[in-house]
Amino acid sequence: ANKQDECTGRFWEGRFKAQKIVDEAGLLACAMYVDLNPVRAAMADAPESSQFTSAYDRIRATHGERQVAATDETVIDEEEKPQEQLDLERRLDEAQQAGRDAAAKRLGRQLERLLDRLRQQRAEQLRRVEADAWLAPLELNERGRPSPKASRDGVRASNKGFLSMSLTDYLKLLDWTGRQRQPDKRGTIPSHLAPIMERLGIAPGMWADLVWNFNRYFGRSRAAGSPDGLKAEAQQSHRYFIPGQRQVASCFA
Template sequence: MLWLGEIFAIDICAYAVMTNHVHVVLHVNLRQSEQWSMEEVITRWHRLYKGVPLSHRYLNGDRFSPAEEKILMTLVEQWRETLTCRFWEGRFKSQALLDEKALIAGMAYVDLNPVRANIAATPETSDHTSIQKRILSIQNNRQQPSELMPFVGHIKQEMPEGIPFPFKDYLELVDWTGRAMREDKPGFIDNQQPPILTRLDISEAQWHRLTQRFEKQFKCFAGQKSSFEKIKDCFNLNRMPPNLLAG
């Protein structure tokens, strides 16, 4: 999956590989694919498939007739679209995350799967998860793993592309959420809320509803009602989906 993320125009935000299924949070990086040159598209495509004689000739620097060039350009645009929109489309259950609240809730839900299944005691001991990979990378290299979409801090103008939260806040949030929802263990919730909850104005009740039953709560879209209003025309939708957040 991480290898495919390097080929497709897909950023992997979170993942958890379980014994018989996998959870992922993905970002379709349309802007990235639009900026790919013809050579970049062909090179990425050849990492997955054999390509065609014309594509190999192009990389070898051969000359083309106008007709050959037109055929190759058509193929490359088809490949560009496939490398942008066909990562797992149509094969797996999915929800669209419409805003930052939905994004961070979905990531926490995914990263806590092994803890919820009682496979691991803590996020840092949860094998085959994005949160463990991020923690190990920070501990070993003091850098974020290149295979995953990075945390870039608070939302601000001209910020780099990435997850708009500080990674430290996310770690505290996941740990706090995991402690709060462990019904099989004694314990309590600290009265001091993590900064990210205050910043995003998510109440305790909303947060537990979002992370405890994320897939069941949201069928096709996840986010605030105001976020849905902005995109509903793109999908020719008239009715408001149930269980959207207020706002």
């Protein structure tokens, strides 16, 4: 695009940054790095108390919690006011300006009853959905087509998923990774989660370090992922190497 526009692209490069996730190892580490941000910032003790993260809403959904799909706002916008409300407001304003106090009180009570009814109707119209309905499913549907799987429920963009692991395993690994920040709760990775590390080529003993220090490994890099993934990205982008490629090698078996 820059070549076609005969420009360098410096304007956008200096203002907007995007980091390419080159493989599943990088995607898993990045997802957990983001989900553990509140814990890292000492704003929460564990993922289940880390509000405003995807993990928090996924955990709430496993407990059957639901929320309003779009908003719980029941105030009627000016453009949405029914004619009955507009007429009452106009008559009330006229009565107040004319000093007709009795009429103004009567019209005020009528308007309040109407607003109560409209608020109730608005609340009933708002759908309540699972707490994580706005998120793409975590587990990738590998049997489906490789093309995007657009959602039709109007709440989230895609039903495709993005990781080759179950939500249960993700939350268990997230919980274990979060505990490694605390010296008195450190331990070896659970045996039933070890195959995930093996499949991704990650050294189990270095996984927590990769997540907690994600920014140290990839903070100055244009991409994040395994050494092989970064090497392939360098070749594809006609570069000798990707910053962080050598450092992250210590985290992979």
